[in-house]
Amino acid sequence: MSALSNIYTWLSHVSETCFTACYVLVMVLEISRLFFRVAIRHALILTLTGAGIFAHLIWFCVSVRPENATPLVSWYGWCMMIALALAFVYLLWRIRFPDKSFGLFLLPVVLGLIGFALIFLRDQEPFITEASISFWTYLHGLTLLLGTIGAALGFTAGIMYLVQEFRLKHKIPSRQGLRLPSLEQLQRYNYWLLTISTALLAVGLLAGIIRQACLTAAEGSQATWEPTVIISSAILLLWLFITGVFEYVYQPARQGKKVAYLTITSFLILGTVITLVFSADHGVRANSKASAAPLQPTALDQEVVE
Amino acid sequence: MNFQIVGCSHHNTSLQLREQLAFTPDDTRTALRRLKELFPSSEAVLLSTCNRVELYTGSTEEQAGPSPRQVTEFIADFHGLSAAPLFQELFDHSGKEAVQHLFTTAASLDSMVVGEPQILSQVKHAYELATGDDCTGPLTHGVFQAAIRVAKRVASETTIQRRRTSIPSVAINEFANQFFDRYEDKQILVVGAGDIAEETMRYLVDQGAREITVVNRDPGRAERLAAEFEGSATAPWNQLLDLLGKVDLVVSTTGAPEPIVTVEQFKTIHPLRKQRTLLILDLAVPRDFENSINDFLGVYLYCLDDLQGVCEANMKARQKEWPKAQQIIVDETAAFIAETRHRATSPWIQQLKHQVNSLKEKELERLFNKLEHLDAESRDEVIQAFDRLTNKLLHPPLESLRHDTTQGGEHGLLDALKRLFQLRD
Numbered sequence: 001m002s003a004l005s006n007i008y009t010w011l012s013h014v015s016e017t018c019f020t021a022c023y024v025l026v027m028v029l030e031i032s033r034l035f036f037r038v039a040i041r042h043a044l045i046l047t048l049t050g051a052g053i054f055a056h057l058i059w060f061c062v063s064v065r066p067e068n069a070t071p072l073v074s075w076y077g078w079c080m081m082i083a084l085a086l087a088f089v090y091l092l093w094r095i096r097f098p099d100k101s102f103g104l105f106l107l108p109v110v111l112g113l114i115g116f117a118l119i120f121l122r123d124q125e126p127f128i129t130e131a132s133i134s135f136w137t138y139l140h141g142l143t144l145l146l147g148t149i150g151a152a153l154g155f156t157a158g159i160m161y162l163v164q165e166f167r168l169k170h171k172i173p174s175r176q177g178l179r180l181p182s183l184e185q186l187q188r189y190n191y192w193l194l195t196i197s198t199a200l201l202a203v204g205l206l207a208g209i210i211r212q213a214c215l216t217a218a219e220g221s222q223a224t225w226e227p228t229v230i231i232s233s234a235i236l237l238l239w240l241f242i243t244g245v246f247e248y249v250y251q252p253a254r255q256g257k258k259v260a261y262l263t264i265t266s267f268l269i270l271g272t273v274i275t276l277v278f279s280a281d282h283g284v285r286a287n288s289k290a291s292a293a294p295l296q297p298t299a300l301d302q303e304v305v306e
Numbered sequence: 307m308n309f310q311i312v313g314c315s316h317h318n319t320s321l322q323l324r325e326q327l328a329f330t331p332d333d334t335r336t337a338l339r340r341l342k343e344l345f346p347s348s349e350a351v352l353l354s355t356c357n358r359v360e361l362y363t364g365s366t367e368e369q370a371g372p373s374p375r376q377v378t379e380f381i382a383d384f385h386g387l388s389a390a391p392l393f394q395e396l397f398d399h400s401g402k403e404a405v406q407h408l409f410t411t412a413a414s415l416d417s418m419v420v421g422e423p424q425i426l427s428q429v430k431h432a433y434e435l436a437t438g439d440d441c442t443g444p445l446t447h448g449v450f451q452a453a454i455r456v457a458k459r460v461a462s463e464t465t466i467q468r469r470r471t472s473i474p475s476v477a478i479n480e481f482a483n484q485f486f487d488r489y490e491d492k493q494i495l496v497v498g499a500g501d502i503a504e505e506t507m508r509y510l511v512d513q514g515a516r517e518i519t520v521v522n523r524d525p526g527r528a529e530r531l532a533a534e535f536e537g538s539a540t541a542p543w544n545q546l547l548d549l550l551g552k553v554d555l556v557v558s559t560t561g562a563p564e565p566i567v568t569v570e571q572f573k574t575i576h577p578l579r580k581q582r583t584l585l586i587l588d589l590a591v592p593r594d595f596e597n598s599i600n601d602f603l604g605v606y607l608y609c610l611d612d613l614q615g616v617c618e619a620n621m622k623a624r625q626k627e628w629p630k631a632q633q634i635i636v637d638e639t640a641a642f643i644a645e646t647r648h649r650a651t652s653p654w655i656q657q658l659k660h661q662v663n664s665l666k667e668k669e670l671e672r673l674f675n676k677l678e679h680l681d682a683e684s685r686d687e688v689i690q691a692f693d694r695l696t697n698k699l700l701h702p703p704l705e706s707l708r709h710d711t712t713q714g715g716e717h718g719l720l721d722a723l724k725r726l727f728q729l730r731d
Binding site (some may be wrong): 123129164168169171172174181183184185187188255256259 | 483484485486487488578581582583600603604606607612615616
């Protein structure tokens with residue numbers, strides 16, 4: 001067991017710097033594709049991405065608090081989870097389409113999320129533990145997480161579509177190292193990511209409303225309905241409803257640049273709403289002194305390992 | 307190895323004569339069966355495309371296959387032509403040159419459009435057809451499978467096939483593929499029925515296109531073109547604008563002196579499209595579509611000038627890759643010939659070793675009968691000494707034989723070996 005605890009101790013040194021550095025190096029390699037060809041670059045990108053994802057996963061596993069069953073203990077962890085999911089999608093796309101330049105568009109989103117989390121969310125309080133075990137809270141958190149991942153991917157696909165469409169419309173030759181998927185492929189990604197993320201976000205918001213209603217029923221006037229959260233959630237729900245109706249009624253909304261505009265706008269609205277929700281400390285512990293950042297292994301961790 | 311090719315190609319034979327010598331799939335089967343009846347021990351594969359007719363024959367037995375003269379006479383007789391003029395028109399290669407020619411052809415280095423990928427599937431098809439009719443054998447299996455492997459190696463280690471140089475090829479493979487992922491579900495309109503239209507349709511069908519409508523002022527030409535491609539249809543010229551409202555891809559190749567579709571005409575059908583993507587490849591000179599049509603939402607109009615630059619750049623890049631591709635062919639040919647010769651000498655080497663071992667066993671038996679007092683350890687020593695002796699005696703001649711085989715057997719060491727040691731078939 002001492003070997004295991006040694007491994008655990010060693011793994012606990014895996015910090016945000018490890019996986020962030022890997023992603024940054026991969027970004028640099030992706031940019032280098034625009035300028036010169038190197039035979040070993042593809043293998044290097046896959047290796048570094050894999051290493052980054054592995055470090056990211058280890059960091060999640062080690063940073064799990066013993067009293068919680070989920071790594072989503074805080075907004076900080078939530079944001080890091082989205083970044084991990086996007087990095088994984090990037091790896092899959094890179095393997096499936098090695099000559100396409102997904103990384104130039106997706107990796108900035110990954111690094112942006114990690115940067116945002118590190119700068120603004122690291123010291124946020126964790127989520128309320130008691131509420132975390134309810135079904136509606138799980139549903140609310142999980143569907144919002146998946147919906148946000150979908151919206152982030154849709155945003156990336158939307159940007160790629162607009163770039164490709166502009167290049168083709170103005171007959172700009174494709175640059176070495178910047179090969180994008182076909183317009184049809186990007187349009188398909190956009191459409192499905194918009195549809196799926198819209199559905200997931202809608203379910204997530206409704207689950208949040210039901211959860212809050214349950215809390216009110218249980219706790220009476222002690223349950224708080226935060227005005228910022230209510231208003232921003234209502235705006236998001238309204239936007240999702242309008243998007244759905246617009247797509248259903250207006251056929252051109254399902255193709256071409258319009259889909260790209262819709263996915264990009266959806267992501268920006270979602271980002272704004274989430275930022276407002278962060279600022280309202282939605283779901284966090286009111287008086288806890290515990291930090292949202294991952295802890296060093298404690299005596300309890302040691303006991304669990306042994 | 308008795309492998310040869312007799313044939314003609316666009317390099318040295320006119321289109322008219324190639325058309326006379328061409329074989330349809332049914333003709334190919336009939337010809338191969340007839341050849342098999344005339345030369346039962348011979349193997350054969352017949353490759354007939356729009357740019358070449360080549361009959362590959364071979365046999366593992368010496369003198370069992372037809373000579374180049376006999377093959378020429380066979381081809382002439384099959385098509386009801388006189389053989390005498392064909393002796394000047396057809397080329398022939400044998401042995402290593404024949405193998406190298408097949409490798410070069412399969413790798414598309416001998417094609418009219420160098421790097422075009424269709425030839426490899428045509429070579430595969432010819433080989434499979436001959437195999438299906440039981441006309442191939444160990445030699446043709448070896449050569450054609452090696453040719454397919456070599457072609458794939460050239461494709462993967464050079465960029466020669468990725469550099470398209472013909473306008474229709476660039477239009478579809480480098481431009482249309484940036485818009486569309488697949489063509490099975492696309493409606494395609496081809497305006498015009500000339501050579502460019504035909505070549506473009508070939509590339510589209512290769513990509514999986516199934517719904518192609520051909521429109522031409524001369525309906526007869528449109529019908530003849532559509533008949534060449536399964537799933538294609540024709541439409542009257544006056545339905546051109548209606549079709550523009552429905553299709554996803556337009557390839558225009560008419561010889562009209564003025565645009566056949568103006569901006570004003572396009573305005574009437576644009577709302578019907580509901581902003582769906584429309585790619586127009588205007589390959590005509592002068593243009594068939596007014597340039598301002600590109601400004602419509604969802605419409606992308608490319609003309610010849612847009613494609614020409616890419617063709618020229620690809621041509622230069624391909625020329626740079628040529629020496630590398632040639633070297634691969636040369637190296638693979640040499641390796642194949644050495645491997646084939648090595649396999650040819652193996653049975654003789656085995657026979658020689660068997661003969662020597664047999665002699666050794668007899669002498670050992672005679673010796674041990676006379677030296678019955680020898681203990682087991684001494685017997686083992688004697689056996690090992692005999693083994694070492696025979697191995698050391700055989701090693702220099704067999705090594706020389708292997709080396710001679712690699713060099714092409716020019717010193718005739720295999721024949722000498724057979725005669726010196728009286729090896730029999």
